Amino acid sequence: MNLFIDAGNTRLKWCLANQDEVLASGTGSLEDENPLGMSGELIGKVVSVAISTVASEERRTHLAGSVEKLCQAPVRFYWSEQSRNGLMNAYQDVSRMGADRWHGMYGAWLDHRQGFAVLDAGSAVTVDYVDRHGQHLGGYILPGLQMMLRSLRTDAARIWFDPDQGLATDPGKSTGECVNHGLAWLSAAMIERVIADARKLSLSEILVTGGDADRLIGLGLPGISRPDLVLSGLRAIHAEETSG
Numbered sequence: 001m002n003l004f005i006d007a008g009n010t011r012l013k014w015c016l017a018n019q020d021e022v023l024a025s026g027t028g029s030l031e032d033e034n035p036l037g038m039s040g041e042l043i044g045k046v047v048s049v050a051i052s053t054v055a056s057e058e059r060r061t062h063l064a065g066s067v068e069k070l071c072q073a074p075v076r077f078y079w080s081e082q083s084r085n086g087l088m089n090a091y092q093d094v095s096r097m098g099a100d101r102w103h104g105m106y107g108a109w110l111d112h113r114q115g116f117a118v119l120d121a122g123s124a125v126t127v128d129y130v131d132r133h134g135q136h137l138g139g140y141i142l143p144g145l146q147m148m149l150r151s152l153r154t155d156a157a158r159i160w161f162d163p164d165q166g167l168a169t170d171p172g173k174s175t176g177e178c179v180n181h182g183l184a185w186l187s188a189a190m191i192e193r194v195i196a197d198a199r200k201l202s203l204s205e206i207l208v209t210g211g212d213a214d215r216l217i218g219l220g221l222p223g224i225s226r227p228d229l230v231l232s233g234l235r236a237i238h239a240e241e242t243s244g
């Protein structure tokens with residue numbers, strides 16, 4: 001079995017899979033001693049490890065070391081590419097693009113050839129557009145929802161509030177409401193823009209992934225929830241690279 005890991009800035013997601021099916025999946029944290037939280041029985045099945053990561057070089061090295069030791073298996077990292085299987089990256093310097101964006105787009109490309117947007121609402125939010133010819137048209141990088149709340153709390157002296165996951169967007173009448181409704185209101189505005197862009201660019205689907213995907217869908221994003229998007233792109237690339 002192969003172990004696949006999507007290591008973001010906050011959490012990591014993993015799945016244990018062979019060519020056709022996923023045996024197990026879970027989440028973990030780079031901060032934990034056992035970063036995957038996998039049982040010994042599952043760890044024993046791992047013969048190779050493929051990782052997509054946007055973590056710092058220091059955290060990446062640490063992850064590689066601990067996974068290698070834990071699984072006694074070779075670890076391979078996958079990065080952004082210029083093109084693959086008809087999908088073409090708009091970046092001139094693809095080495096600068098977060099691997100999660102490329103793997104998410106590739107996961108989407110395998111199932112949707114009619115043009116799509118990928119919205120990854122993680123520690124940061126990314127939006128990427130791909131047309132029906134497989135051409136990546138470019139994208140956006142925005143602060144994530146938790147990141148915005150954290151910056152309000154730490155950078156503004158008189159803003160005290162309890163964060164909530166509410167969906168209300170009407171004008172707030174307390175600090176807490178102003179902050180929480182403000183975040184939902186901003187997210188709703190982003191959703192409107194993504195919808196308008198998708199229409200203008202003739203993209204037929206919006207695929208949503210990341211920890212805050214459900215929140216955005218709750219706020220009206222007409223998207224398909226694909227929590228596994230990055231891992232499924234990574235699995236496909238690993239299979240292509242190691243077959244034959």
Ligand SMILES: Nc1ncnc2c1ncn2[C@@H]1O[C@H](COP(=O)(O)OP(=O)(O)OP(=O)(O)O)[C@@H](O)[C@H]1O
Pocket residue numbers: 007008009010011012054100121122123124125144145146147209210211212
């Ligand atoms: N159990 C959880 N732990 C942490 N964040 C969570 C959890 N559930 C939902 N979230 C939300 O998910 C967001 C982080 O998303 P995700 O886990 O996809 O990040 P990530 O993959 O580490 O980030 P990135 O890839 O952007 O670096 C946070 O803004 C938070 O609101």
Ligand SMILES: CC(C)(CO)[C@@H](O)C(=O)NCCC(=O)O
Pocket residue numbers: 008009054096097098099100101122123124125126141
């Ligand atoms: C934007 C994030 C943090 C989203 O996870 C990641 O894709 C990243 O670190 N990207 C590097 C910059 C870029 O994609 O251009």
Ligand SMILES: [K+]
Pocket residue numbers: 008100120122123210230
């Ligand atoms: K991510």
